[in-house]
Amino acid sequence: MPLKIDVRDLNLFYGDKQALFNVSLGFPEFQTTALMGPSGCGKSSLLRCLNRLNDIIPNVHIQGKVLLDKEDIYAPSVDVVELRTHVGMVFQKPNPFPRSIYENVAYGPRIHTLFKDKTELDEIVEKNLGRAGLWNEVKDRLHQPATRLSGGQQQRLCIARAIAVNPEVILMDEPCSALDPIATARIEELIDELRERFTIVIVTHNLQQAARVSQQTAFFHSGHLVEAGETGALFTMPQDERTQGYITGRYG
Amino acid sequence: MNKHIVKGYDEDLKGLRTLIRHMGLLTIEQIRKATQSILERNDVLAHEVIDSDHEINILETKVDELAVRILALRQPLASDLRMVVAALKISNQVERIADYAVNIAKRTLILDEMPPFPEVEGLSTLVKIPKLMIEGALTAFETYDVNLALEVWHMDHKVDEFYNTYLRKIFDEMIADPKNVGPCTQLLFAAKNIERIGDQAQNIAEAVYTMVTGKSFNESDILKNAPKV
Numbered sequence: 001m002p003l004k005i006d007v008r009d010l011n012l013f014y015g016d017k018q019a020l021f022n023v024s025l026g027f028p029e030f031q032t033t034a035l036m037g038p039s040g041c042g043k044s045s046l047l048r049c050l051n052r053l054n055d056i057i058p059n060v061h062i063q064g065k066v067l068l069d070k071e072d073i074y075a076p077s078v079d080v081v082e083l084r085t086h087v088g089m090v091f092q093k094p095n096p097f098p099r100s101i102y103e104n105v106a107y108g109p110r111i112h113t114l115f116k117d118k119t120e121l122d123e124i125v126e127k128n129l130g131r132a133g134l135w136n137e138v139k140d141r142l143h144q145p146a147t148r149l150s151g152g153q154q155q156r157l158c159i160a161r162a163i164a165v166n167p168e169v170i171l172m173d174e175p176c177s178a179l180d181p182i183a184t185a186r187i188e189e190l191i192d193e194l195r196e197r198f199t200i201v202i203v204t205h206n207l208q209q210a211a212r213v214s215q216q217t218a219f220f221h222s223g224h225l226v227e228a229g230e231t232g233a234l235f236t237m238p239q240d241e242r243t244q245g246y247i248t249g250r251y252g
Numbered sequence: 253m254n255k256h257i258v259k260g261y262d263e264d265l266k267g268l269r270t271l272i273r274h275m276g277l278l279t280i281e282q283i284r285k286a287t288q289s290i291l292e293r294n295d296v297l298a299h300e301v302i303d304s305d306h307e308i309n310i311l312e313t314k315v316d317e318l319a320v321r322i323l324a325l326r327q328p329l330a331s332d333l334r335m336v337v338a339a340l341k342i343s344n345q346v347e348r349i350a351d352y353a354v355n356i357a358k359r360t361l362i363l364d365e366m367p368p369f370p371e372v373e374g375l376s377t378l379v380k381i382p383k384l385m386i387e388g389a390l391t392a393f394e395t396y397d398v399n400l401a402l403e404v405w406h407m408d409h410k411v412d413e414f415y416n417t418y419l420r421k422i423f424d425e426m427i428a429d430p431k432n433v434g435p436c437t438q439l440l441f442a443a444k445n446i447e448r449i450g451d452q453a454q455n456i457a458e459a460v461y462t463m464v465t466g467k468s469f470n471e472s473d474i475l476k477n478a479p480k481v
Contacts, residue, residue, distance in 0.1 A: 208327055235329050237466030247329045249261065250254040 001028035003067075004169060004199040005050060010064035012045055012223075014057065019045045021223045023064075027169075027216075032191060032200040034210035034231065037220035038246065043203050046220070047171050050201060051087035052080050068169070085112055088162035092174040094154030096146035096161075101138050104146045104157055105129060108165035124164060132160035133190050152183025159190060163198070170194065172202040176209065188213050207247055211235050219243045253331070253396075264322050265332065268315065268339045269394055275311040275346045276390040280383055282308070282353035283449065287379045289360040290442050291371065301357035308350040315343035331463075338463035342393060345452045345459070349386065352445040352452075359438045359445075369435035372425055374418040379446050381411050385453035392460045401460040404453060406478060411450035418443050 005027040012020035020042045027033050035043035048054045049066055052073060066073050073083055085108075096104050105125045108114075115121045125142070129135040134156045138149070146157055155175060162170055172191075176184040191200060191213045204210050210217050211231060218228035219240070227240045238244045245251070256262045282301050289297035319340050322328060328336050363369070385404050392400040422440050425432045458469040 207329065211329075236333060238330050244330050245254060248332045249256050249258060251257060 001031060003027060004029040004069065005201075006065075006067040006070070007046070007049070008065040008067065010046070010049060010062070010066065012042070012049060012054065013059075013061040015059040019223050020049075023225045025218055025225055025228055027199060027201060029199050030195055030197075031215040032195055032202060032213050033216040033218065034214035035201065035203045035218050035220065036205070036207065036210050036246075037226075039205075040222075041220040042223040043218075043220045044173055045223075047173055047201060047203050050169070050171055051084050051089055053089070055080060085165045086167050087169040087171060088165065088167035089171045089173070090155070090158050090162050090175045093178050094151055094158050096149070096154050096157050098145065098147060100143045101129075101146045101149070101157060102142040105160050105164050108161060112165055114165065128160040128164040129157075131163060131194070132156045133186060133193075134160055150183070152179050152186060155179060155183070155187060156190065159187075159194075163194070167198065169199045169201065172200065174203055174205065177205065184209070207235075219246065221246070258326075261326050261332075264318065264326060265335060268318055268322070268336065271311055271315045271318065272339055272342055272346070273390065273394065275308055275315070275343060275350075276386060278304070278308055278311070279346050279350045279353065280386055282350050283356075283379065283383055283386075286353040286356035286360075287376065287446075289357055290363065290439075291376055293360060293364055295361060295364055298357040298360035302354055305350055305354045308347055312343045312347040315339060334463045334466060338393065338459045341459045342390075342456050345455050346386075346390075349449050349452045352449050355445045356442045359442045363435055363438050366435050366438075367431075369432065372418070372421050372436070372439055374414065374421055375439065375443060375446075378411070378414045378418055378443060379449075381407055381414065382446055382449040382453055385411075385450055386456070389453050389456035389460060392457065393463070396460075396464050398461055398464040401457040401464070402474065405457040405461070405474065408450045408454045411447055415443060415447040 003026040007023055007025045007027075010020055010023040011018065023042070023046060035046060037043050045054065049062065054060045054062070062074060068083075068086065072078075097107060099107075102125055105128050106121055109121060109124050115124055126135060126139075129138060134153060137153060146154065149157060159170075176187050179187065188209065191202070194200060202210075202213060214231045216228060217231045217234045219226045219234070219238070219242070221242050226242050227234065227238065229239075234243065235247060238247060282304060285297050286301045288294065289301060319336050322336055326332070385407050388400055388404040388407075391397065392404065419440070422436045422443070426436045461467075461469050
């Protein structure tokens with residue numbers, strides 16, 4: 001499988017504090033890669049490097065390369081707004097806009113003018129709510145406020161919103177940590193379906209979730225990539241003692 | 253290996269090891285008694301073996317229950333997962349070994365209903381190595397000792413050698429006098445059971461190998477890398 005994203009020798013600094021050390025990691029296309037590790041290990045920092053979300057933090061400094069389809073996303077010519085249509089993001093807490101369900105999904109296509117007329121926009125909204133597994137639940141109340149949906153539905157709405165601008169990569173930062181097990185299972189099933197069209201990177205603290213949804217898992221510790229590999233192998237036979245200690249719940 | 257942050261988890265895994273050790277000790281004692289019963293034609297001892305078998309079956313059920321409980325409640329990963337899977341396999345194999353001991357004891361009871369027949373030398377020698385193998389394999393399980401597991405695995409060819417030697421003696425007796433065929437058949441079954449115990453001990457060693465290394469046991473690789481004797 002070719003690499004959709006290729007991170008090479010990435011160093012990330014917040015002011016004087018270095019958060020990532022020489023991270024090199026490939027993200028195969030149409031696969032889900034899980035990033036895991038203890039709090040402060042750098043996994044979310046890495047995720048935020050993949051769509052330049054760290055740019056908004058003052059004093060942030062990045063060395064190394066992040067290649068999306070072999071193009072460096074940190075090259076001066078790159079338009080960050082354009083980049084983020086290619087690399088969408090779903091956050092920990094569902095964060096729908098305080099608008100209708102319809103408007104949440106229509107928002108991206110509107111600002112990027114991805115449609116000709118109202119009929120086409122309606123189609124985009126329906127298609128993406130469908131892909132997010134939400135259409136049947138909301139088709140009769142599309143113009144009701146999104147905030148009236150349950151937490152799990154809101155998160156699927158956020159996924160529908162993220163994929164409505166036809167990204168190629170979806171970044172997910174703990175997308176299920178605020179959801180109950182049933183809503184979590186729905187999102188996990190959705191991740192598996194979305195993998196046909198998108199490359200997915202997910203940060204999760206839930207080891208079983210990483211094991212269930214990903215094909216590749218990378219383990220981080222203190223800003224270093226400790227090991228990355230095929231998910232089944234990493235969870236049954238980790239190569240590094242730090243990984244072994246973390247996933248079996250032992251003192252380091 | 254470092255301790256788990258959750259102490260109860262360590263206790264559960266220790267519980268599993270303790271149950272297997274207990275099963276192993278009882279089973280080795282069953283083999284000892286069964287062999288003694290057939291060598292001495294001792295019915296009382298044979299009955300003891302047959303009657304005690306349920307204790308091992310109960311322990312096997314306990315291992316199953318605790319392992320399933322650990323899988324459900326602790327969701328073990330990496331070395332812990334491999335240990336729980338190995339424990340499930342090993343308890344199953346130990347239980348089979350105990351069944352072989354019962355089968356040997358049953359031969360004693362059948363032999364006792366036949367006219368007296370002299371001992372065919374070799375059975376007491378034959379049983380020594382499988383007993384050592386079980387002890388070694390279970391120690392290797394407790395101590396994560398892959399070298400010991402491999403040593404045990406290689407011992408099985410000795411069992412096969414002794415078994416074939418014993419078999420030839422039995423056949424000689426059968427050929428010498430057709431009256432011997434009945435009792436000799438019983439001894440032959442007993443020897444076959446002992447030989448199978450060696451095979452099961454070898455399976456335990458394979459489970460330990462996989463538990464420690466995380467690799468599937470590949471017989472041809474192991475034989476290729478074996479030191480020449």
